[in-house]
Amino acid sequence: MSRILVIDDDIQVCETMHSLISRMQLTCENAQTLTQGLERLEAAAFDVVFLDVHLPDGDGLDALPTIKEAPSKPEVIILTGKGDPDGAELAIKGGVWDYLVKPSPIKNIMLTLNRVLAYRKEKKRQKPPMALNLEHVIGKSPVMRACFDLVAQAAQCDSNVLITGETGTGKELFARTIHANSLRANGPFIPVDCAALTETILESILFGHVKGAFTGADRDRTGLVKQADTGTLFLDEIGELPVSLQKTFLRFLQERTFRPVGDHRETQSDFRLIAATNRDLETMVLKDSFREDLYFRLKTILLPLPPLRQRKQDIKPLALYFIDQICNIQGKPTKGIDGDVFAILEQYHWRGNVRELANTLERAVVAAGEGKTIFAMHLPPDIRIKVVKNQLQGRSLPAPPSPPGTDPLPHPGISDPCPHIPALREFRSDMEKRYLQNLMQETRNDLKKMLKLSGLSRSHFYALIKKHGIDV
Template identity: 40%
Template sequence: MSHRILLADDEVNSLKVISASLRDHQFDVATATSGEEAFSRFQTEHFDLVISDYLMPGINGEKLLEKVKTRSPETPFILLTAYGTIELAVNAMRKGAYTYLTKPVNVDLLESVVRDALGSREPRIDDETPGRHQFLNIIGRSKPMQEVFSLVRRVSKTDANVLILGESGTGKEMVARAIHYTSLRSNNPFIPIDCTTIPAELMESELFGYERGAFTGAMERKIGLIEMAQGGTVFLDEIGDLDYALEKKLLRFLQEKEIRRIGSKENIEVDVRVIAATNRNIEEEVKTGNFRADLYYRLNVITVRMPPLRERKDDILPIANHFLRTLCKKNKKQICGLESDVVQTLKEYDWPGNVRELENLIERAMILCPYDRINLECLPKKLRTLQEKERFDSEELNLPQMEKQIIRKALDKTAWNQSQAATLLGISRKQLRTKMKNLKLLQG
């Protein structure tokens, strides 16, 4: 049975073209020339998906979206928008639109987006497998990560610039790659550019390239990274560290969609999507004038906020197990697992270095640990003491028990030499012997 689509647009030509193309692909299409007409049909008939123009007199696309979502939140909704109203459409995405497409609509693109949108609401066979908690190779079963996945799915179908914010090690680069590789640009290059590792004086020529003879030492023409990404995506990592002088040039490229190699008079059109990331508080930097506001707004059409690991503790174990499995294979170990007190410790720790820290910890423990299962001894000291402190806190406040533990520690330290242990404890040997007798403290 074919899917039923409701298509609303006040421009009759556009309505004709789009509906004909969808019908060619075996969809059952009903059309409406206004938001009012579309909604009255929606109330009485069944539709699997709605496509609507944004700008319509009366009930516009956004209002129609709200009405449809109130009645049937599950129904995917695609907005069509003319170039000047992209920002509005992006805003509407926050109200639950599946995605937006710019007009004139590329009908092949529309068909693929429609199929994705319809597929997204059908229960998948692998729903109960671990795949459900994974997006490409990003693991995340927690609610905040599920929200990130859903946003990534939606933005990857658009060409909007994306700004990824989050602490170091939260997976910003992974998300940037996921957006690119699930987008229509996936067959073209993904070019990561780390603004912290390229020296400021080289950055401009790296980004924009140069012509032969543009400056002393420019022996050959060099194609810049942005031009190399033609048709694909550039990932500007640590954008907060970009030199202020370059911000203006970058802004020009974002506004005009063209670049000029250094030493050239010719502009080159580039079709490149920009994904930027930073672990700095960029909103604050904009306020204090450290980062250009106009550039910030261009980059930040859609924001993806990566939650720190301590705010999604449900993800700690699945991610730890994932690293364990991969590293286990790599290190050719037979059995790999975590002792239960290790599991507990990992959950309690607050992970300032986020997923990267967890990854390093598992790798280190795997190398150090002589056992099949990683135990507490193989964790770094700061995590071990966390567990010991916990144990101490949860112990009943029983003085003889405590005393017994402390005396045993002193004796262990001195190989049960009573004189030395007594000195360590600050009591006489006789006092120690009495205490040992009363506490029934025996060697072994």
């Protein structure tokens, strides 16, 4: 019998869902907080989770990766009282089955639940996922495990892949990982830096040329496209490709045929295409700076890589890996790492992501010299300064005012026969609102700065300002 978990702080909703699911002859359990829900998911297997977004102890969307990576790998249906288009987008990108808004008709809930159970039953019949070769790929966080699932999907087919992510997140590493796990693993992996291509050299570099095609062409040259035959062609920084060159790309991606410069014959290349970018191609399409048809051609499988600040639990294993690797390259014994170093690394923002972390640790190894341990003092001063400043800014925020009609809490030893102490939930809500107001004032409503300082996700931030009726 299928088991369903409802995570919602509204007891009436929980009771209604329990009654409905029981009538469908399914087993149902309820949890009123995110913590309770996660504990139940660790203790027992569930097929489906109905998840509220705004819970007393956290944001359901922020917990989505953890829920989906629970031992039973449940399907998730969002059931929320406040429909939010941005939240719906984040939820669907996070892999939820559906996004329902309360009050939702009973018939719709039953229909959705029956469909998701049929989907789950079908999925269980499929062959187990392949074992991936993840050499040099470090990460056990929920967001990284979701990436590995997409890598496994991409490795089992020959479809085009578009890898997106900030600078330094490891886009080429993931492209090589897909190639290494695919049926083309024995073929070549040919990277192309699109940012370096201009109209004058594009055709010669990609498609090659024959002897005498132009001044200086003293011999035939095989282009990168032909070199990728039977393997993978990796188009790095595809977002930097000028619009004038995108039409040329589109044609040969569609036909897999091309003509070397100076040759009258068409030739073919059987390659698998993987592209990568740190640009927002969807926005570029809207601004007519990237061809829509090329964008759709590239993103058959979309693999978005998370920034390092969203996978902080991976920082320690990454640091250990890089220290070991750096010491081996430099011919030194592997150094230990003091606990304070990890604390600083986990609090830093890492605008350059994994690449910046690796460079930072290399500088630390050099600074440590012949010492056996890397201490916080060996980290670059600019990183330590930024972490300390962020800590001090957090502590220097003004204390929230007492709720209306209340006095400050009395000091120990001062007699007050009847102090008015607000409910914890009311006091916490007031502190939360005051924090948001100070945050907005300090950053002058700069969204990127607010998210960086607070550590909140975009969806959680918007949920909080809506909850407190704050205008941005």
